[in-house]
Amino acid sequence: MSSETETTEDGIVREIGHDEFDPVGTLALILIYFVIIGGLWAFMYFVEFLGNGPTVV
Amino acid sequence: MNRPGPVGIALVLAFAVVAVIEFRTVLGMVGIDIAIGPYFAGAAILLVGGAAALFAVPEELTPESV
Amino acid sequence: MEVFANEYPDEAWVVRAALGSAFVALAIGGLMGLIQTLHRTGFYDSLISNADYYTVLTLHGVAMVLLFTIFFLVGFFQWAITDSLGRKSEDIRITKLWYGMMVLGSAMSAVTILGGFVDSGSLSGVEADVLYTFYAPLEAHPLYYMGLAVFIIGTWIAGFDWFRSWWAWKKENPDERMPLRTFMVLTTMLMWYLASLGVAISVVFFLIPWSLGIFDSVNSLLTRTLFWFFGHPVVYFWLMPVYMMWYVIMPKLAGGRLFSDPLARIVFVLFLVLSVPTGIHHQYVDPGIAEGFKFLAMTNTMFLLLPSLLTAFTVVASIEHGARQRGGEGYFGWLTALPWGKPAFTGMTLAGLMFAAAGFSGMINAGMSINYLVHNTLWVVGHFHMTVGTAVALSIMAATYWFLPKITGREIFSRRLGLAQVLLWFIGMVLMGNAMHRAGLAGVPRRTADPTYDQVIYDGAYGAIGELRFQIALGGVLLSLSLVLFFAHLVLSSFDIGERAAATPDSIPAPLSGPEQAPKVLDNIRLWTSIAVVLILITYILPLASIVTDGGGWLGDSYGVIVAEYVLPAVSSTIDIFVGVVA
């Protein structure tokens, strides 16, 4: 099978230069990551840790 | 969207195996207990499905195989 | 342009030899891991005794985190230097010398560890059941420490060898920027020189003389602190070659280009500067170290998150670039345009994903007070099996599928088999790693042959302890299967089977934002090293001074009993083993 556009060995169908590339997918993924670790941190500290007494005081 | 290839299926099933097993714990946290037997059987079926999908992966790498 | 193996045959020989050593260590360590996972979960504990468990554990730790990772690193870095500077080793005899020293050192330590399995004969008394952290006054045979010293000196010479190549290249190309891979190698080695100083001082000035009976005792807290001076930055020594793969190889495999060369350099500079003055975060619950020093180590550690968080962005952006060049669209749709059929790419991506998760448990470890919750529990074991055990080990195995053809001149055996192997590792580690984290939250301790006690009931775990033990054992078995596939693949790749093609040369594409964008000061490694030294002095001088002045001097107090019980037999058995080796 060969696709209609000409492809290189790596399957590249178009060249994207530095100025025309906005890593918007990366931003989306990493914002999700940010929300997850922020939330997990709060849960771990305030629920798991502070709720796990006795604690060293 | 393109139809997923065998590699995509194998990858999705790998994640599914993991999700199925961990999800049982999450359900346990909210008080829903599920017997361990059928749960692991389900995960095992997904694992076998993933392995089967891998056998359908062509050995030559082409853009279409992805 | 030729394949590396043909263009630099001597260097390729050393790279292959180093990788071979790494994979021997991986095989031994993996076998030990399988024994452990079945033994401590109680699924099969009749193979070894509880006492032998600690010998197995020591071998697993030393083989995996010191030998496997570092042998791979030196091989990979030798390739990176030779290939990026485009010049042969200045003196291949030196290159072979450091490799030989590392092998010799490994063999010396390995003999003493294996001696732990032998209860009688000429090897009795030759033991090193001290785990890879060898906290004094747990005592190993002197040969164990000497082996470590020889191994580390080997790595120092390797670093010198690579600096020599760079100095020679610089003389011929005075106006060119340092190639990225060379930059990564040299900054990593500078970090390593600073870090390994701690363990070298501990081993050479305290542990070797003490184990030979020259001193009666050592200051436990001092040698422990010197160990962690080295013991945390060593994790970056495992990680840096992997970061190099993620920055250099992954964008290429994805069909894209590195998003930003200057940012990659900044990340490595941050590691050079911040890696070492953090070790005290392994000692948050140690007595004898004031809270202020712990807080200082914590702030350094937290800022050390920065280079990893920046890496996450740069690397993902680079593969996104590849996906979009391959026709990917949308916020998430581009993910389907990635080359998931390449085991090297899939393996490294899964490793990176797991590193993102392990990064979170590392943040918990790094939080000074929340560390009470998890310190020395199975949580920590889960954490480092997802970092060094997956981010590093899986990346290394995956990259090998790409890397092996470069240094052998032959393509690998099978894409399918490679994919099955990396996916299996991922599944196995999610099961084992997750269960370990949760067991740790319930208070299950690490480093024990049997975590069940009459006095202890574990509760509060999400999921019963029995289920967690099952998941740990199952995960461990899947990981072992994955290792078997990996080694089968290596063996099959070394034979001519079917119509496998000869490897074709390929090059690393230029970054989107190249080195010419990076300010010159980034390449001033002397400046960054000086800053690192100053930070280390600020973080360590006062705690070390107080440990020595308050805690019984350089050598601690005399442990009469221990000397009589352990030191004297050790000395006589040293003589025995030398006699044994000579004869």
Added chain:
Amino acid sequence: MEIHRYEKLWFGLSLLLIVGFIGTITYGAVGAGVQMVSDDGGTVEPSFSTINENEKFAQQEDNQAVHVEGNEYEVAVIAQRFSFQPGTGSPIQVPEDSRVTFYVTSPDVIHGFSVVGTNANTMVIPGQIAEITVEFDELDSDEPKEYGVVCHEFCGAGHEEMAGQIQVVPEDQWEGDA
């Protein structure tokens, strides 16, 4: 040097995360009052004879906490291959609704002292006395409440046997010198 605006945003968020983490820990120390194990416990030469002469350890009798004043108590524990004294032979008894300071040291190798299922967790290093203070709440019933204690640092063959117990007893069952 040119840095993409998304990357600048992520750099800012990363810094926010780091500062947030350090801020949480600072809140834990200042607001919630969590203390770190530090060098307050002092040092002692690691041998039985010297440890037994140390003022904290000399006053320790059998398995009972020593009453200091008000609801404050002290317990001195020797962690050694492969037991806690007191703790392993019989449980360490402390009264409910109390503030107990543990002094833990080792005459031989490095051990751990971890009260399972709690945040009471310290290393025990020869030559150093670990000092941790914890508060035990009032009991819900007349039944004593038990906590397991484990050594969580490898200390030699037999390490997996090293465990003990703390028993929080109702005020009226407390047998120490009140």
